[in-house]
Amino acid sequence: MVVLMKITISKRTVDALKPAAVPFVAFDTKLAAFGVEVRPSGVKSYRLWYRRGARLRKLTLGRHGSITAEEARDLAEKALRAVAYGRDPAAEKTEIRAAAPLSTIFAEWLDQHIDKKRKATTRAQYRQIFDASIRPVLGSRALADISRSDVGRLHAKLSDRPYWANRTIAVLRSFFTWTERQGLRPLGSNPARLIERFREAKRERLLTTDELARLGAALKSSECVEWPWALAAIRLLLLTGARKGEVLALRWDRLDLVAGTARLADSKTGPKTIHFGLAARTVLEAIPRLTDNPHVICGRLKGGPLVGLPKTWERVRDRAGLADLRLHDLRHAFASSAAMGGMPLLTIGRLLGHSQPSVTDRYAHFSSSPLVSAADVVSAAIAAQLAAPRGDADGEA
Template identity: 40%
Template sequence: MTNQRITKRGIEALQCNGREFTVWDDSVTGFGVRVRPSGAKSYVVVYRAGAGRGAPVRRYTIAAVGKITPEHARERAKTILGSVAHGQDPASQKTTERGTPTVSELADRFMADHVRAKRKPGTAEFYRDILDRIVKPAVGTTKADKLTRFQTGKLHSSLSATPFQANRVLAVVGSMYAYAGRTGIVTEGTNPARGIEKFKEDRRERFLTGDELERLGAAIREAETTGIPWMVDESNPNAKHVPKERRLTKISPPAAAALRLLLFTGCRLREILNLKWDYFDADRGVLFLPDSKTGRKTIILNAPALAVLNGMQRVSAYVVPGDDPEKPRHDLKRPWEAVTKRAGLSGVRLHDLRHTYASFGAAGGLGLPVIGRLLGHAQAATTARYAHLDNDPLRRASESIAGKIAAALDGNRKAAVAPMRKLA
């Protein structure tokens, strides 16, 4: 071991001699350059972790030579030695940090140990997409305990064009860190998503009117019988090769039935696509779902829904089978796209059929608690989104106010307001 002023020129002059050796700086005690047998050079600082000769000796690697300048390394060494003087053990802390997973590693453990075991498949897939597509590419290499609110907020802001997705990123990150805190991966209570203001989300509800429902019904009937004609893009060079007899879009009877069941029951898409004939009790007119988004669920079937189910052929264990009869149909994207385009309902989603079912109930004065039970809502707040459609109390109030105003205008301020005739 030798002592000299560590400079760039001095480091370049150091030659490997087949064994490891260290050259120490003559101005900062404990700071030096280590040269390995391979020729690799790195800045190090050596200190005793504690007081007295019995205290263990620690070696802290600052950085590889070439990554930072000797002056920068010397200042880092002074900082490290200063923390040692205040009772800290930087080398031990660094070793502990190496055991802390990165955000990507935490995400993988979160998915494997928690989400896939305790969340429904659809929810698990949603979490996986958010983490793999958005979170990992942005902050995946950061140590889990080092992810800051600033980094998370910056990621959230970068998704401003899709506010719903941006807010779901905060929710997933928050859930992941709650898991990390419970399992001791990070300090409990650590949540880099806490306190970040969410974007305002526009309401996504879309309610079909009576006229729109009439057009949708006609499109479904056409699609399952004669087929919906579709226009060929003549500018496409392959268009001329499309056989004319194939220029009709037809949907299968099970797909048409699924669309009607979504409207008649207000069910979620997966509740219909994963429906088995075993869940259908025709005598009592109910569906007994062993599992749904909110757990076990009983669906009261009305006459139109019963007519749809009773008119279907049982060719599989599933009411709406896929190409493989042993499995349910995966989605209704193609038939839904065909019938909505034919009906002129651009932008209407399948989930809007559930909103439409609820909107007709609310507008009919059925009351939000009843609608909530029909839809299987676990929280009353979920049904409250339809409160503005429950206009029966508002209609009575409006009639009362206008009646008094009309009486005053007619010069009969003391006239009794005639009771409102019950609407049919």
């Protein structure tokens, strides 16, 4: 932390402070150790520094805008009087927050940490998990009182949904780690840390040749009744292995049909290039372009992308007689087809946009077909020798 200057703290002087590349503190000229900390993001917080024995303590008084400079100064003066009487305002504030209901601190975590560092889909999922599973059981409990047995009982209660139960524990583990960093719980006290995950059954829904033909026929027959851009999106999902959000985010100005690529500024794993084979490029070339809409997959609202693709998909898959097939299964179908075609896993991972090679390993067993073919040749040769007349076998070197 760099002390940039000393100022007479007021609304005018604090408003005038501009963020720098690193956080800095502007201390008040009238009240020692009272200052405003300015973060690179532009957030300005009033703070007070004081000593408790040999230890330097920091007390956050509030954000500029949430409280006024005068209110912050009053709080600082009251805190210094408390210090003079032997009290520790920062510790008292931490104790009060630790006694607050989990739901209150969880909301702070979402606002101060998750909303700034996670993608929109992740933020939505965290809130959904909290509202559905965590709040009803632990929301009213004091943060400091929640134990590993409490979290374990919640996990066990969700045992009929292993995936959801494990995601709930992952959210709680991240939340309690943050509370430890904030000093709201002792270090190493995370009650979700040692909870053993449930075994999750991996769902691998493959498309047979007959099912692919039925899906193709259903897409063809749907052309007269469904939104054309929705059908194009389904075809692109199957022909590229891209995620639903990636296909719906395609824009014409980021698409190079000659090179067969589209550059996405962001995806689940960060910036990504989608590669289009000849069949996918044919689909793209047939998509109508609207002059007032930059999106490849247009929605019904003027200038907007498509929303509601799952509803179209449900009708198409029902026409194909594939009621158990999910949209995301089309991505798996692309990957498994590539693996069975003998493509290296590294190449498949690049096509899918996997950030870690281990994610693509799930398709490794599909890539064994060349080995099976080799085993067929070797085993057939040995079987032929076993079946040969003895005289012929003796004559072999």
